Amino acid sequence: MATHLLVDGYNLVGSAGMAGSSGSGRLEATREALIRDLAGYRRRKGHAITVVFDGWQGGMGAEHREFQSGIEVVYSKRGERADQVIQRLARVFGKDCAVVSSDHEVVNAARGAGALVISAAEFRAKLHERPSSGPTLAFKELDRGEAEVVKRSKEKGGNPRKLPKSQRKRNHQLREF
Structure with a gap:
């Protein structure tokens, strides 16, 4: 079963229509909102979560990793797309991960690595669903x-x-x- 969730950050944000204006402050606020939502999801489900954002145009020379609210946040290095990082991580985790993305290139690579693929729209619905209070049938x-x-x-x-x-x-x- 998949235990590690790899999230294509900007793909999930873009599919939700949260991208809005391309201003730096707005983009930062959108990333923070996504990380907050993912942290809430992590508390409910208990899965390890890694969210990957593009840093290929304005990022640092090396890949940057940090932890925020229990979520591993990865910014790709300058010249490398987040898609490439997700594909690499999917090959590392293999069947022990699920990849959240609607990008065809990422989806095909993740399936090839044996990972479960969840579309951004499917995951967005799960991200915002409320936990049930009673037994479900x-x-x-x-x-x-x-x-x-x-x-x-x-x-x-x-x-x-x-x-x-x-x-x-x-x-x-x-x-x-």
Whole structure:
């Protein structure tokens, strides 16, 4: 199971529409807000989290790492994109990590390394969900009325209302997050 979360910081911020103006102060405030949200998520779920931001245009000559509220924050070195750092970390952690990004290059590299991939939109929903106060029951999609009946040819066997095995496996992995 994935235990370490690698987050493409600006990808998550951009997908949320939080990027706003490109002013330095606004960008800093947006990064801080994301780190606060991630710290709250870490307290709820207990996963180790590394968020990576681009430093390739105005960053330092070397990669910079710091810890803020229990979150490891990595700024890529000048000339290196955050995507490259995330891909490298995904290869290091392999199946023991999940990568949060909607960037196709990062997603493909993470899958190749065996990491679970969570899109920025999926993770944003999990980031802001409130913890439930009571026991929850896991219902099948059919019980909630969400399943869509699909017409199948008569040659096919199996339950036509059941999700494909790959989708069931992914849903099971996402429940951890």
